[in-house]
Amino acid sequence: MLDCRQVLSELSNYIDDGMTLEEKCAFEEHLARCRRCWVVCDTTRKTIEIVSENMPPAMPLAVSERLHARLRLLYASRGS
């Protein structure tokens, strides 16, 4: 049986889905019984969701290609 300390130290593992089914079951069993850990888990998960939603999208490929072309020109002209 997991205790609160173990649950909190495994929290990121749980959220990242890096657990075996067995570990996950034990984890969720604890959350079902322990309000404090449940709140911590829920808050952490929501925070991560908000952060990842607000992350800027990766630079589109076309833009980065143009950027690289620009940089190559810049370096080429500097050399002459």
Ligand SMILES: [Zn+2]
């Ligand atoms: Zn607990």
